[in-house]
Amino acid sequence: MAKIIVVTSGKGGVGKTTSSAAIGTGLALKGKKTVIIDFDIGLRNLDLIMGCERRVVYDFVNVINGEANLKQTLIKDKRIENLFILPASQTRDKDALTKEGVERVLNELAKDFDFILCDSPAGIEAGAMMALYFADEAVVVTNPEVSSVRDSDRILGMLASKSRRAEQGLDAIKEHLLLTRYNPERVEKGEMLSVEDVKEILSIDLLGVIPESQAVLNASNSGQPVILDKDSDAGQAYLDTVDRLLGEKVPFRFLTVEKKGLLKRIFGG
């Protein structure tokens, strides 16, 4: 049975799409057949970050409306075996997604895939609710600042009350905290919340901590999920995150300020 994982946050621009692309790619690298669905109807971001924007013919809404089938619509990643993208429509409005339609598509995908990743739009309106409704697990993407934490708390409340699992009285959605854009220097200066602060406020399990990194910007500019940049800090942090999602115990990295060595201090870096 496929696992449906929603990548959600409440607040916008915290790194949901970046994380969906990285985690989806990472799962496929581990041999898991994975599809990433862009639920951000009207904006379309995932295909850019995945570098497949020029290969989009049909989209999620076409499939829901029966205008195209999944086989025609799914975009197979050119770099990695087992990885597929279901792109969002840029032209339709958000109400194009119906619960019945989404359920039908998810059921069909579930027959074939190990993991279905749902990249949620920001906010707590219909689109975000649709992305989380059928989830088995949730990756709650949070930046270490008060407003993002507050929105994550809000979304956690929705996961516990407005999801299919909640409504049908099934086991609760498994919740994971993914702290992104973490900047240990600013945490030390007291300008940002620490990992411990966020963990304490949200009281859910920590799945990963992704440092604030230039590598993420480089990656999205070149249409390469940052997890493929294996030498970068953010890439490594996402690799760790995927291992943890698959149940491995991996120590956390990039939580403290790196002490610059003498050479680095002289030559910069």
Add this chain to the structure above:
Amino acid sequence: MSDQSLELKGSLFPLSVLSCADLSVSSLSQQLRQKLAQAPAFFYQAPIILNLADVQQAPDFHAIKQLFTELKLVLVGVCGASSELKQQAQQAGLAALQLAKDSKTAVTASSNTRQTAVVTSTVNVPMDSKIIEQTVRSGQQVYAKGADLIVKGTVGAGAEVIADGNIHIYGTLRGKAIAGAGGDSTKRIFCYNLQAELVSIAGNYWLSDSLQGDFWGKPACIKLQDDQLVLAELA
């Protein structure tokens, strides 16, 4: 068959108590119909106890039972009855109950006027506590109606917990807690870690500014004393 298929347990329920000086069927019928017309849905099939505290002469219990059935009410028993009346009520298939001492007594028609009145009042029977197993998240609201509220987890910033009774929070209170919402000023708030946005008891409230100090971030109990909120250690 095992014994477990049968279970007999004591429980408490809110019941309406009917007090009326004149229990003749004709008078009762007229007055009840008037009362019910004001809120037919509210009393539909409502279980009712007949208060016999001010009644000397035995009414016709069978006829009253029949009247109740006609009016879509359920007469379950009597209270405040003398031993003689009690016996007659029991013969008519009614339960004889004891009125709790602290219950709000009904405003019955005073004996020195001719006027009679039907007044129903709800006996205050303590209810179960409402228990929330998880964390109450931002944007969520929990209300324990007529009950205490127990939260095992944390109450997040932007979340609201409300109870007519006491509130117990075993995690951190970051949101709002409103105890004694029904106006009972003897109710209290207990929490394991006080960082609240607002606490209120029976309408008296404090914002987080007033909560800073010795108890901020610590276990605390909040109560109302001479119309003033008072913070105390949880010990």
